[in-house]
Amino acid sequence: xxxxxxxxxxxxxxxxxxxxxxxxxxxxxxxxxxxxxxxxxxxxxxxxxxxxxxxxxxxxxxxxxxxxxxxxxxxxxxxxxxxxxxxxxxxxxxxxxxxxxxxxxxxxxxxxxxxxxxxxxxxxxxxxxxxxxxxxxxxxxxxxxxxxxxxxxxxxxxxxxxxxxxxxxxxxxxxxxxxxxxxxxxxxxxxxxxxxxxxxxxxxxxxxxxxxxxxxxxxxxxxxxxxxxxxxxxxxxxxxxxxxxxxxxxxxxxxxxxxxxxxxxxxxxxxxxxxxxxxxxxxxxxxxxxxxxxxx
Numbered sequence: 001x002x003x004x005x006x007x008x009x010x011x012x013x014x015x016x017x018x019x020x021x022x023x024x025x026x027x028x029x030x031x032x033x034x035x036x037x038x039x040x041x042x043x044x045x046x047x048x049x050x051x052x053x054x055x056x057x058x059x060x061x062x063x064x065x066x067x068x069x070x071x072x073x074x075x076x077x078x079x080x081x082x083x084x085x086x087x088x089x090x091x092x093x094x095x096x097x098x099x100x101x102x103x104x105x106x107x108x109x110x111x112x113x114x115x116x117x118x119x120x121x122x123x124x125x126x127x128x129x130x131x132x133x134x135x136x137x138x139x140x141x142x143x144x145x146x147x148x149x150x151x152x153x154x155x156x157x158x159x160x161x162x163x164x165x166x167x168x169x170x171x172x173x174x175x176x177x178x179x180x181x182x183x184x185x186x187x188x189x190x191x192x193x194x195x196x197x198x199x200x201x202x203x204x205x206x207x208x209x210x211x212x213x214x215x216x217x218x219x220x221x222x223x224x225x226x227x228x229x230x231x232x233x234x235x236x237x238x239x240x241x242x243x244x245x246x247x248x249x250x251x252x253x254x255x256x257x258x259x260x261x262x263x264x265x266x267x268x269x270x271x272x273x274x275x276x277x278x279x280x281x282x283x284x285x286x287x288x289x290x291x292x293x294x295x296x
Contacts, residue, residue, distance in 0.1 A: 002031070002032045002033070002117055002120070002121075003032070003033045003035070004029070004032050004033070004034045004035065004104065004116070004117070004120050005035045005037060005096075005100050005102065005103040005104065006025065006034060006035065006036050006037065006103070006104050006105075006106060007037040007038075007039065007089065007092060007096070007103045007104065007105045007106070007173075008021075008036070008037070008038055008039070008105070008106055008107075008108060009038075009039040009040065009085045009086070009088040009089055009105075010038065010039075010040060010043070010085060010108050011040070011041075011042050011043075011085050012042055012043060012044070012047055014108040014109075015043070015047050015050065015051065016287070017108045017109055017253065017287075018038075018051065018108040019050065019051060019054050020111070020283060020286045020287040020289075021106065021108055021109075021110050021111060021112065021286070022036065022051070022054050022055065022058075023054065023286040023287075023289045024110075024111045024112040024113070024282070024286040025106075025112045025116075026054075026055075026058035026060060027112075027286070028112050028113065028114050028115060028116075029112070029115055029116060029117070032117065033059075033060075033061070034055075034058070034060040034061070035060065035061045035063065036051075036055045036060055036061065036062050036063065037063045037065060037092075037095075037096060037100075037103065038051060038062070038063065038064050038065065039065050039067060039085065039088040039089065039092060039095065040064070040065070040066060040067065040085065040088075041066060041067045041084070041085070041088075043064075043066075048064050052064075063096075063097070065092070065095035065096070067088055067091070067095070086203045086204045086205075087191065087203065087204050087207075089105045089168070089171065089173070089204060090187050090191065090204055090207065090208070091184045091187055091188065092173075092175070093175060093178055093179050093183075093184055093187075094184045096175060100175055101174075101175055101176040102120075102124060102172070102173065102174060102175060102176070103172075103173050103175055104116065104119070104120055104170075104171070104172050104173070105168075105170070105171040105172075105173060106169070106170060106243075107169035107170070107245065107247070109169075109245065109246040109247065109251060110169065110170070110243060110244065110245050110246070111243075111244045111246075111279070111282050111283050111286060112242065112243060112244075113240070113241055113242050113243065113244055113282060114240060114242040115242070116224075116242060116243065119172065119219065119224050119242070119243075120172065122172055122217065122219065124172065124174040124177070124217070126177070126215075127174055127177070127215055127216065127217045128173065128174050128177055128178050128181070128212055128215035128216070129166075129171055129172065129173055129174070129208060129212060129215060129216045129217070130171075130172035130216070130217040130218075130219050131166035131167060131168060131170060131171050131172070131208075131216060131217075131218070131219060131225070132166060132167055132170060132218065132219050132220065132221035132224055132225035133164045133165070133166060133167070133218060133221050134165050134166055134167040134205075158199075158210035158211075159209055159210050159213050160213075163209075163213040163214075163216070164218060165209050166205075166208070166209060166216055166218070167205065167221075167225055167245070167247065168204055168205040168208055169225060169245050169247055170219075170224055170225040170243055170245065171208075172219070177215075190207070190211060191207060194206075194207060194210065194211075222241065223240070223241060223242050223243070224242060224243050225243055225245050226241035226243065226244055226245060227245055227246070227247050227248070228241075228244055228246065228275050228276050228278075228279035228280075229248070229250050229261055229276060244279050244282065244283075246279070246283070252279065252280045252283040252284070253283070253287065257280065258276070258280075261276045
């Protein structure tokens with residue numbers, strides 16, 4: 001059986017959504033031994049027990065890694081819509097077991113829709129990160145008006161136009177190479193240097209793009225980091241999204257999810273919403289399971 005190291009980072013607000021993601025991960029990757037590494041600083045014993053119960057019930061292996069206060073820098077504590085935990089993936093080197101050479105980081109607002117073994121086995125020779133283009137790079141001018149990443153890259157002179165801006169919600173990390181290349185203290189110092197310039201609008205994601213763009217391999221966003229709101233299921237055939245990422249303000253657990261999606265879709269040329277519905281059905285399926293659901 002393949003051995004997969006999966007890493008997540010969360011605060012208390014996202015524990016239940018992390019658990020839904022874990023149900024989907026184990027359900028669709030039953031022929032793997034899966035090690036779950038949880039980076040955190042605020043989870044209590046009940047939170048950790050709930051996560052561990054799901055993992056062990058599926059015959060997975062659970063690791064809890066509490067981030068030291070010494071590694072929580074000023075930039076991480078700036079009040080934004082994202083919690084400080086967003087940065088924890090960048091300082092995981094000192095926390096993961098020494099024999100972990102590669103890890104797949106997954107955001108909590110994700111549902112796994114199939115085997116991720118091919119993604120996990122991506123050749124990472126000489127590469128630190130493998131990730132998908134962010135949608136602002138592929139969906140056109142209407143979103144560039146909002147996010148304007150190309151302008152930001154040019155203004156900051158930190159990233160050439162030849163490099164694509166990636167989304168960090170699905171991030172295959174070459175831990176062995178990262179450990180050889182940069183220490184945790186050096187990483188924190190770089191975060192603070194850019195943070196002091198107030199240019200980390202998208203936090204760890206900006207940091208990875210601006211600092212490590214030469215060491216990124218691009219993976220297929222339509223398969224491995226798909227935002228359900230942006231395209232319809234019919235448009236993707238014959239490809240199948242294996243990782244659904246409910247990025248941005250549209251969350252399937254919120255009561256107004258469909259209403260917000262309809263408003264968005266109406267702006268985008270009156271598109272229909274079949275994949276939004278299918279994606280939410282998948283989320284609801286796994287969110288309805290509790291920690292007593294066993295691997296069978």
